[in-house]
Amino acid sequence: MPAAKQRKIAVMGYRSVGKSSLSIQFIEGQFVDSYDPTIENTFTKTVRVNSQDYEIRLMDTAGLDEYSMFPSQYVIDIHGYVLVYSITSVKSFDVVKSIYNKLLDITGKVQVPVVLVGNKTDLHLERQVSTSDGKKLAKDWNAIFLETSAKENLSVSDVFHLLLSEIEKANGNSGDKPNCSIS
Numbered sequence: 001m002p003a004a005k006q007r008k009i010a011v012m013g014y015r016s017v018g019k020s021s022l023s024i025q026f027i028e029g030q031f032v033d034s035y036d037p038t039i040e041n042t043f044t045k046t047v048r049v050n051s052q053d054y055e056i057r058l059m060d061t062a063g064l065d066e067y068s069m070f071p072s073q074y075v076i077d078i079h080g081y082v083l084v085y086s087i088t089s090v091k092s093f094d095v096v097k098s099i100y101n102k103l104l105d106i107t108g109k110v111q112v113p114v115v116l117v118g119n120k121t122d123l124h125l126e127r128q129v130s131t132s133d134g135k136k137l138a139k140d141w142n143a144i145f146l147e148t149s150a151k152e153n154l155s156v157s158d159v160f161h162l163l164l165s166e167i168e169k170a171n172g173n174s175g176d177k178p179n180c181s182i183s
């Protein structure tokens, strides 16, 4: 059995889009229906994907807006990003675009492993961002796109599993081969 790989993932987006709820649903398998703004939280969990164990450190970050500087502590050492908006908020969709542009700017990379997540699909009557707009944005970024509901635990673990695969690809690994790159 290959040794567990350590992967650091940052969950970012506008306020109240469900970053903490997605993180807690993935790590603890529960949904807490209360709102407690996050300053910063780190969660850890070991998961197995494609016969490889990963020790995930999940950084649940404070909500940003289009005027926020990209927080420097989420540039170095982060292997991949979960960028979250709420399907009930156009503003949160705009903010996620601004975060992505700042991320590329500050890392100086043309591409980083990203999963774009449209959360709160259970609130379909309040939808303001269409699935096709989300898909199109992710295509422009060459990123993975998923719609989720942290409340109903819909596609939540897929977000993290797919991001781990993207990180492997970015490291030049197609799957379960040993990772010898220095990234």
Ligand SMILES: Nc1nc2c(ncn2[C@@H]2O[C@H](COP(=O)(O)OP(=O)(O)OP(=O)(O)O)[C@@H](O)[C@H]2O)c(=O)[nH]1
Binding pocket: 014, 015, 016, 017, 018, 019, 020, 021, 022, 032, 033, 034, 035, 036, 037, 038, 039, 061, 062, 063, 064, 119, 120, 121, 122, 123, 148, 149, 150, 151, 152
């Ligand atoms: N209906 C519904 N509500 C959700 C979902 N995800 C989160 N919420 C609610 O949205 C509110 C904000 O959720 P949080 O997870 O705290 O959002 P956050 O993005 O971490 O917020 P900040 O820490 O302020 O950045 C809470 O009341 C959650 O219960 C979801 O999938 N469906």
